[in-house]
Amino acid sequence: MKDVKVLIIGDIVGRPGRYCLRDLLPKIQENYEIDFTIANGENAAAGKGITKKAMNSLLESGVDLITSGNHIWDKKEIFKFIDEERSIIRPANFPPGNPGNGHQIIETNSVNIGVINLSGRVFMSSIDCPFQKGKEIIDKITHDCNIIIIDFHAEATSEKMALARYFDGKVSAIIGTHTHIQTADEQVLPAGTGYITDVGMTGPYESILGVESQAVIDNFITGIPTKFEVAEGKVQFNGVVVHLDSDNGICKKIERIQDLHEF
Amino acid sequence: MKDVKVLIIGDIVGRPGRYCLRDLLPKIQENYEIDFTIANGENAAAGKGITKKAMNSLLESGVDLITSGNHIWDKKEIFKFIDEERSIIRPANFPPGNPGNGHQIIETNSVNIGVINLSGRVFMSSIDCPFQKGKEIIDKITHDCNIIIIDFHAEATSEKMALARYFDGKVSAIIGTHTHIQTADEQVLPAGTGYITDVGMTGPYESILGVESQAVIDNFITGIPTKFEVAEGKVQFNGVVVHLDSDNGICKKIERIQDLHEF
Amino acid sequence: MKDVKVLIIGDIVGRPGRYCLRDLLPKIQENYEIDFTIANGENAAAGKGITKKAMNSLLESGVDLITSGNHIWDKKEIFKFIDEERSIIRPANFPPGNPGNGHQIIETNSVNIGVINLSGRVFMSSIDCPFQKGKEIIDKITHDCNIIIIDFHAEATSEKMALARYFDGKVSAIIGTHTHIQTADEQVLPAGTGYITDVGMTGPYESILGVESQAVIDNFITGIPTKFEVAEGKVQFNGVVVHLDSDNGICKKIERIQDLHEF
Amino acid sequence: MKDVKVLIIGDIVGRPGRYCLRDLLPKIQENYEIDFTIANGENAAAGKGITKKAMNSLLESGVDLITSGNHIWDKKEIFKFIDEERSIIRPANFPPGNPGNGHQIIETNSVNIGVINLSGRVFMSSIDCPFQKGKEIIDKITHDCNIIIIDFHAEATSEKMALARYFDGKVSAIIGTHTHIQTADEQVLPAGTGYITDVGMTGPYESILGVESQAVIDNFITGIPTKFEVAEGKVQFNGVVVHLDSDNGICKKIERIQDLHEF
């Protein structure tokens, strides 16, 4: 059977990120013969949170499923649609009773793809244990899925690698998000799970994590709160493609994508 | 005038890291025609701190100057030799009165190279401001140095990029260390400073940041303190080479190096 | 029916704390006509953790049940006896699978007293939610207990008050521990739960939280790791007495105790 | 010479705190024969920051000098008047270049009172070292002041006690603020400095640190951002009075004040 090629795109930041996706995604999907596209959308609306409009923009550009992270509740609009919306998930280890879902199984013609969103806890808010909650969900969905992919939205490299080695062989790929900087450690772990510590960001290139630089620098130097605006100019596209064997769920290859786009 | 090529090597972890350096460094220096070699040695002794023996091993392998970070005081032996030792520096924004030096100027045949070690504060210990202390030192040494290189030992991607953009054009290169994961964002910033968020780690490949995996995983899952040992097996070499114009200090190129070594 | 008077004693630090207890506790129990005595023992062995010997010392001095907190695993010996030991509990919201128990029901002649140990998460390690885990246990044991007391081992005043107001009326008393400084906000909350943000510490008075002062000061100023030793000299006793109506579990009065002891 | 009696009032929260002050302060000043009144005003305007109107309200109620802390920049209006305003100070160890002053010397008929505002760093933002900056200022003003008082706005009990023991004998009193919970450890340290870990809060009594409780509880349980409003109902007054010998600056007595006010 042919490989399933899944594209995972790093945190999309604001309008620049969304427009970059609109302009570049179709071509990238074609070039890499992508079967399924996941994108982290926690910063899609003006850099913080996601609105229905921003969500629809991502879906229309060709994203199949949107994952998220700590910024998911930043725009209040989200509470109106996340419960009914099958195209967006939030970290599964957020407290019980939180709106929305933490994982989703998508049935394509050929395979069932389970996608789990988890969030780290080191240097982040206190939530439920991602190791434990991840295991619970994997155990529950593993028989219904040919492949399982985790978006692990976390800060600390230690927690990311630990979770990856813990689930190595249990899922097809574990893709880190949240730091907005792509790492160069893409690899297939010993038991067959594709891994990268962070897939990076899709947003303004001349910026600090997508944000206009001077405000961030001033904030670091003075400690005085400044207003963070999404930066302008050239936009970077950051993603990874994992080549997955749908018979056994094993990752055969993981490759990084970086592109620069000017409007 | 010919370019000055400086190699910066990511945190060297334990004996595997030191032996990897001993075996690979001469060849790498030759291949890349390296003029000057800097290595972060904060984990050189059994993964925590650095001893005189570990220091000498790095120097004998071809390192010209050793930088460090938060683990520098882990081995008590350091207090005996850091004050007299010109080959090792520690973050300059550590509290006043700390032993050792935070920067060093090395006079080679052709150029004077200033190396500054700074540490971040986000998700780390409270120390003096790296932006301010960095500026102070740059202002002081800039007239005596053809090129200045900063090892910014920090956790948060935002702080690293912010410091880099703040000093863009003031120094030749800003190389991040501490996360032990190499990033894929190497670039020459608009005003000519070479930059990478993290150069990575030189140490055990099948590990979590150099440490034997199971103990780290257990610690994350149970919260119970476990003993961290440096892992065994294959060793990775992580570094970057910056090509610097010694006339104006501008970075013309930055390239990542990754190598895998088996003993 | 007569009130049940429960004494709760703040973190006992090292030998000075244990000896203070041995010398003062019988008299205090007599003066206040105490029915049941709880003490936090996480620092009973040399300031970090608890050994069998330290535990026995507390029990022999008249403590009925020992609670604990983040330092419970500091002495490895604990793993040998915590599973069988009914006289010591550790935070119930520690990860599943941790040794020991998070609550205990003690049957006295007249009443069944449930004691729950919980730990906060703000500025502390990431563990399970104390609000949720606390609710779970309360729901489970409430019908078997005339009174329930919580030792909430936490740092942040906001988290402590929030948990107290959340469980107001559901338990008889919520007593904070961990900061080693007694607070002056003892009160009966609107629905009848006795509360104090922190009961304080039983240990060396001329100290920083029980530790010899100079080492702590040096550590703050230099950032260099120093060795922390339990201080000497006069010892303070810190506790609270809650007067509980055993018919309805309501707290009628909460009073602070501070004493100074010289050997 | 007669003692100088200084009243220090804990963080004043919103309109309830301001009105409480207006109604109670004159009487308290009379009863305790207060010579000088300091109040922490960082939460005076709707619980976050301080406006000119809120500042004037405090001054008109009888406050002589306003100190502050981490919330000082929350209301943008502050930047318009803090530079010229002699009645308000902000932590002296905020980054150089920050608007406003970190200490003030007030000349009364009989004595010169130096007041220094410092902020902690443990569990708080990274700023300059309070030990070092405090020492700098004390050294500078000690010859011009009969008495010096420090408002140490900090979270961790360890940092507060450490700073107090470090400056014991160098200043007349060190009064902690920020946690909004009064502690019961008021004492005169061995070398004559009056100390309390936290003076507490002047604001709504049935609340969580002055804030309406349910929103805080919901935030802890769900992790979802909620809107924090200043609570209503009864208001507590929290302060301490230090009795200082103006000849040698030594603290002879420190007493806590708690009052409850209903409008």
Ligand SMILES: [Fe+2]
């Ligand atoms: Fe993001």
Ligand SMILES: [Fe+2]
């Ligand atoms: Fe994020």
Ligand SMILES: [Fe+2]
């Ligand atoms: Fe390191």
Ligand SMILES: [Fe+2]
């Ligand atoms: Fe480090």
Ligand SMILES: [Fe+2]
């Ligand atoms: Fe303790």
Ligand SMILES: [Fe+2]
């Ligand atoms: Fe504790």
Ligand SMILES: [Fe+2]
């Ligand atoms: Fe406050």
Ligand SMILES: [Fe+2]
């Ligand atoms: Fe504050």
